[in-house]
Amino acid sequence: MTDKLVERLVLAIEAQQTTIAQQAEQIALLVQSVALLLGEEVGTPVADDADPPRTDMDGKPY
Numbered sequence: 001m002t003d004k005l006v007e008r009l010v011l012a013i014e015a016q017q018t019t020i021a022q023q024a025e026q027i028a029l030l031v032q033s034v035a036l037l038l039g040e041e042v043g044t045p046v047a048d049d050a051d052p053p054r055t056d057m058d059g060k061p062y
Contacts, residue, residue, distance in 0.1 A: 053061050 055061050
């Protein structure tokens, strides 16, 4: 392989890495939105920063 070919491959990989990172961020936001919508649909809205209550195996809080 020539140096120019290796350089082109590296540039292509770096461009794909940037695209993949952007897509991962968009997917995460989409998943978060769907989770919020599903929670509201069931009637239990999900708070953005609230931790779920800690419960034991029987569902009783502790």
